[in-house]
Amino acid sequence: MPELPEVETVRRGLEDVLVGRRVVRLVVTGRRSVRRQPAAELVERVTGRRIERAERRGKWLALPLDDGQVLVVHLRMSGQLLYVAEPSSVPRLSHTHVVAGLDDGAELRFVDPRTFGEWFVTDEVRDDGLPVDFDRLGPDPFVETVGAGRLQQRLAGRRSALKVALTDQRVLAGIGNLYADEICHSARLRPDRPCEALSPEEVARLSRAVGRVLRAAVKARGSSLRDARYRDLMGELGGYQLHHRVYDRAGEPCERCGTTVEKLRIGARVAYFCPGCQT
Ligand SMILES: [Zn+2]
Incomplete structure (x- = not known):
């Protein structure tokens, strides 16, 4: 989606x-x-x-x-x-x-x-x-910078898994299944980590990853998956699918550390992550 x-x-x-x-x-x-x-x-x-x-x-x-x-x-x-x-x-x-x-x-x-x-x-x-x-809606991280302090506030006291919080539109607006996985990988954090257990240093890494992944994905004009359902206004495909590090890549080696990417269940959701470099 x-x-x-x-x-x-x-x-x-x-x-x-x-x-x-x-x-x-x-x-x-x-x-x-x-x-x-x-x-x-x-x-x-x-x-x-x-x-x-x-x-x-x-x-x-x-x-x-x-x-x-x-x-x-x-x-x-x-x-x-x-x-x-x-x-x-x-x-x-x-x-x-x-x-x-x-x-x-x-x-x-x-x-x-x-x-x-x-x-x-x-x-x-x-x-x-x-x-x-x-x-x-929570702040839109592409329209306004959501720095570490602000993100810390928004995640504070949440017991839910990081991926669940990232895809909650009231926490941050715009992130779904795909980019939540890519952001967690970029931040080197497991998607099933409880939010309240993240250190300030980890939240800072997360806030930088949010900006980095979304900017790169916008620059590549979004991701078109195998179903090719997403197309832009002129019918063109996006290009960010070529840069996915974990999403839908279970069984393939992590490009950062070589460990095999795994698929994980978090409640009703599925998350892709690398057990080697995401902790
Ligand atoms: Zn890795």
């Missing part, structure tokens, strides 16, 4: 092609893609509005509109946003559930085979123009 680096890559694409454009037509055909309000209400409130900015917090995309509302999109498991400059020459893929027609003739298409993704519009916004809903 897309995490911070993939959603940031999509956001950058939206910033390039969508900002300043007006939505002249919105068609919702997927029954599950709009759940917080009737689809007809979304269509009515967004049609005719100009998109002012393309923002992201965690895995959420937010498109502030020219009347103060915000159009919000979450890709969840399998959602893709595709930009099509000449819609008449590009057939719609199956599982296309929402189509926004823009005033320059282009289309933004939302394809979502598993239908967990969602669109909604809200006028409940904060001073920064983003939805008040986003108050539930």
Whole structure:
């Protein structure tokens, strides 16, 4: 499922092609893609509005509109946003559930085979123009630096495994299964370590690893896994999968120490780690 680096890559694409454009037509055909309000209400409130900015917090995309509302999109498991400059020459893929027609003739298409993704519009916004809903999210480590002290505070008193905390959107926004494993490896920490047992030095290592891994992954335009489900706005694959050190690499040697990467169960989750260099 897309995490911070993939959603940031999509956001950058939206910033390039969508900002300043007006939505002249919105068609919702997927029954599950709009759940917080009737689809007809979304269509009515967004049609005719100009998109002012393309923002992201965690895995959420937010498109502030020219009347103060915000159009919000979450890709969840399998959602893709595709930009099509000449819609008449590009057939719609199956599982296309929402189509926004823009005033320059282009289309933004939302394809979502598993239908967990969602669109909604809200006028409940904060001073920064983003939805008040986003108050539930922890800091986004790509938007703001989350230094060792702040991370220590957010992990303090948590008995849960490090991986569980890293993927909790209230602790940090944007990290999921894949990047949590890569961050733990980069920080040389086992993903099943209880948070409360981490030393200040280990938390400092962790905070540096969060920034390092996410920056590198954004630079590589995210990770496309074997199912090739993640693609950017123009349909291109990401490149960070070539840099994964542990995720989905059980049985392969660790590139840092040569030990065989293992798979571990943490509650309902699976984590990949190197027992040689992660302690
Ligand atoms: Zn290792």
